[in-house]
Amino acid sequence: MYSSLAGAKKCAKQLHHILDAAGVDFPLAKCQAAVAKAGGYKDWHELTGRVSARTDTHLPYDYWGDLLEILPEPCRAPVAWHLDGEAISQPKEPGTENWIRAVVPYGFGLEVIHRSRSPLLQPGTGKGQKLRQGIVSGILLNMGGGDDFTLRLEPESLTVCAPGEPRQLLPQLASKPGFDTALMAVIDAGILKVENGVTRVLAPEDPALRTEILERARDWNVQKMPRLNHFEADPEFWAAVQHQYDIDRAEAGPKAPYDDLDHRGILLSSRFSVLHEFERMQRVVDAMPDWVRLSVASIWCDSLACACYSVELKLGMHRDGLPEEVCDCFLTVCGGFNGLVVRHGSKSIDFDCKWPADDAYYASIDFPEVDDLTLEVD
Structure with a gap:
């Protein structure tokens, strides 16, 4: 790089x-x-x-x-x-998608951990417990309702930072009796730290609790994924689908004793684990120039479509002309393909069916011209 x-x-x-x-x-x-x-x-x-x-x-x-x-x-x-x-x-624009995905999950996770695990915030811990909990939760969840409120994250410590001091961030809560006492209590307990106009909510020192915060943040986007639709079908239908799958797999050719193969740093896989497809992909990898091979993460062959390939590039390794170089390697080794897609993250370049030898053969044939085509239907 x-x-x-x-x-x-x-x-x-x-x-x-x-x-x-x-x-x-x-x-x-x-x-x-x-x-x-x-x-x-x-x-x-x-x-x-x-x-x-x-x-x-x-x-x-x-x-x-x-x-x-x-x-x-x-x-x-x-x-x-x-x-x-x-x-x-940009963090100056609250609510934008990437800022929400990058920081908010850690703020929510930290709020859950403090609310459920920090002794000072638990019910039954004495006068001001709800106020103490309200301060911590209010900062992390923007209960003050500030329009320009934007959390930031210190990734190594999992500390979540809010711009402003607690009284500014929580004006309604700050008007309640005992606010200053409750605030000093959470600061003394090492939950909050206020300096230079920034309020920091500190993560617990317990490694297990920090791991839980990471896990909650990791699951955040998964929980936001749309629910998959399921439908009921007759058992005979699924039996027919399985039967067709078994036929397609059997007809694809002799099988390799593995489903995936790491060849020179590139993961090779085949829909039906077909041996000759693995052998062909290995030859393609061997034919790649070093700069191409080192940029490729995986190759998958769709046995059902036959000679149809999907190539995944390593993130950050894409460069101009790389997809075309990959295409040339398949053409050189395999003589062509029914389809090829080269992907880099969410972007992809598709190459249509290419069989140069066949194209040249049919181009050499002098087909007679047909002026009219008349169909007679009884």
Whole structure:
């Protein structure tokens, strides 16, 4: 992704912008460290001293894949959205989709954990319990109703930050007797921290509770997915579907003893695990130039459609001309295909059926011209 110090600095600034725009606070120095590690260096200091001496810069490497593994989990989704071509929302615009997906799940998860697990907020813990709970929940859930309210996330500590002090954020709650006492109690308990006009809601130190916050955030988008429609069908119908599937699978040819095969770093798979399809895909991979092969994540062959392939590129590895190079490899090795799609995230390029030898053969035939075609129907 970079081969010079200037390129590495650009990558670090790009990463910082992606995360900042999604409401995730990850300092530039930590972005630099992550970029260095993703490039194979121990840290930024080592990168600055050695990057100009690298000799393998002509080969692509999975920079973004390594970066996603290195980054704290809350940083990964905004980066993946960026690679997938989605617009990164600006935190100055409350309610935009990516900001909601990147930060709000952690705010909700943190609210549930504090409300259900923090001793000071539990019922029966003395006078002001509801007020203390209301302060913490109110900040995380914007119960003050501020129009310009936008949470931000510190990804390593899972701290959720709100712009403003508690009295500004919760004007109605602040008017109740005992508010200041309740506020000092949650601050002394290490739940809140207020400084420089920012209110931070801190995550519990317990690793198990932090893991639960991550899991709740991870499940957020899954819970928002539309429900799949199901329908009832006669058992005979499903038996007929299974029977047809068995016929199609049997007729596809001899089977490989595996469903997936990792060949030179590319995952190969076949709908019906057909042996000759795996062999053909292996030859395609072997024919790929290094820069193409290192950019491909997987190849799938649709046995039912016959000679129909789907190629998945590694996120961040797409470049101009790459889909066409993949297409040329299939044409060279296989002589053609019934269909080919090359995907990068949510974007894809489709190639129609291509059999050059057949096209050339039929083009050489001098078919007689037909002026009129008359059909006689009895």
